Amino acid sequence: MKRLATAFAIATVLGFAMQAASAQTLKAVKDRGGLLCGANGQLAGFGMPDPQGNWTGFDVDFCRAIAAAIFNDPTKVKFMPLTAANRFTALQSGEVDVLSRNTTWTMSRDTQLGIDFAAVNYYDGQGFMVHKALKVASALELNDASVCVQQGTTTELNLADYFRSNHMSLKPVTFATLDEALKAYDSGRCDAFTTDSSGLYGSRLLLSNPSDNIVLPEIISKEPLSPAVRQGDDTWEDIVRWTHHAMVNAEELGVNKANVDEQKSSTNPEIRRLLGAEGQFGESLGLTNDWAVRIIKAVGNYGESFERNVGQGSPLKITRGLNALWTKGGLQYGLPIR
């Protein structure tokens, strides 16, 4: 009988029940009183705790925006640092409500993982960083080079594709985290380091001698970064999606953190609809009608968040490039709130 009991115990552990995609994420978040956000933890400018332990970054701001929309308090978020290996499992199993962790929106991830991507909040591409002493001017000269890369990412796959299609031979050195890959590159184990271009600038700051490294001009892939949610919960997906579009629309309409209060009395019908002076758009999401006001008060509009975290107001100094508004030659296009 003792043997049976142990067998039963083992089998019960084996027979886990995956949390079925529930349409109740918003309710669960409200009941809990806080949002669970899956973040990076090691990527400067996107999601990293500062020396005082406060989380800052572009993706972090996005989660704070969602929390502000729900609770009117951008601090009601708990950030979970996730590696590339466990980020999807954490989202699938319900450990986090939203994954805001510089994750590329690809077809296989959209169809095979049971997750949905809300909106591209950063158009990125993969690039290379090399030691200046190697006198390399282009990625096409990297034949036979050792390249440090993080495993389990689109980066790993794109790297192999690029070298193969350009008939170059590759010596990859893969690591579980970006941190380890960067350390190995710094110690001279690899000639080059590859990750999303936005990550390259942030990672360069963490090297022992940032000015001894240059970022090569080639962008070898499309990396549309988007926050992700579980499939099956359309209301929650809408909230995450329209949080992004609220921020982009705010920038298009000239609404920012400083002037959002006075803009509430604007006569521009688009601004009135955005800020809840007209229409019931907030309530249609299950939030309050001043949901966009809360977001902008907490983190500002898209441009403000960008500049503060990865743009000219930050050590990374990344230009808007593809992430400029569509009216300024970029790809950020706010869907109409009407």
Next chain:
Amino acid sequence: MSDVARASPRLPPHRERRGLDASWLVLQVALFAVIAGLIGAAGYNAAQNLAKANIAHGFGFWNNTAGFDISQTLIDYSSSTSTFGHAFWVGLLNTLLIAGVGIVLATILGFVIGIARLSRNWLVARLAGGYVEVIRNIPLLLQLLFWYNAVLKALPEMRGSIALPLGGFLNNRGLFLPKPVFAPDFEAVVIALAVGIAAAIGWRIWAKRYQARTGEQMPIVLPALAVIFGLPFIVFVVAGKPLTFGIPDMGRFNIRGGLEILPEFAALLFALTVYTAAFIAEVVRAGVLAVPAGQIEAAQTLGLRAGGTLRLVVVPQAMRVIVPPLTSQYLNLIKNSSLAVAIGYPDLVQVFAGSVLNITGQAVEVIAITMAVYLFISLVTSLLMNFYGRIVAVAER
């Protein structure tokens, strides 16, 4: 002496009296059915939940193109044509390689340290004791990171490589040695080697029988070595030296050609060997101390010196006590090799449960396969060790 008259008990005592009867058999079958049923239900439940959450499931991913590169592959592998299944085999072979080499080296080092700890030389005994106490008490991951950073930081960069005799290079990207290239005629040399080993074993058996019959000792070691090395060498020369070496040469970024030993491999090997050897040393010491003192005294009375006593009297009797815990240490080493993930050595966990899991997203299937593989490797190892244990078991008087 002890009451246990046989080397390994089979059935518990009460079963011995009653033997295999119907009620025992029924209970076994029923228990098996229940456990199989529970496992089946768990698997079915998991598949249903995955389907409901729209997560891809099943083993179809095995034949999809992998798309990523691996830094050390013992078989042919290409990111464009190889499948996830190929990647699995590459990772598995890397794990078996590090486990195999690690077990051999750890055993040798462990035996040396264990017997050194029992030495009558005070300094040697204390040094061995110090080694065991320090190494046993530091977590393996820390030791591994130490070896990796110490190995890497100590070696020069690619441009300042240490040039070795015979055309090799040593730097922080690895040890590059001339790669042997075998011509087709080399098969004859291999066959000659096999014949030589068989002949040496045959000679030893005959010499022992002759000694038992006539008491006269025939030389064993020298003739055996002569045959094992001499015969293949003669065949090698006669066949026209069918062996050339690919010399590694420095390219713009890396060294091309040659046999490459990754620093990740070296660091993992050192860490596993040093760590497991400390535990094996204690196991060996326990085994040697378990041999009754009377045996050693009797050996000395017969005129055997320290080396002979150790080799002919103590160790054969100590092996009976050593083999079971030694099996555990081997299994520990095999499982600890999965720490390769921390330093980027492409073993099974790093390649399969890391890259493949993340690219396909099918965590349940991948982890289940990985666990099953480790279970299989461990069961085979412990089966072989138990078999070996039964051979060396010496019946006590």
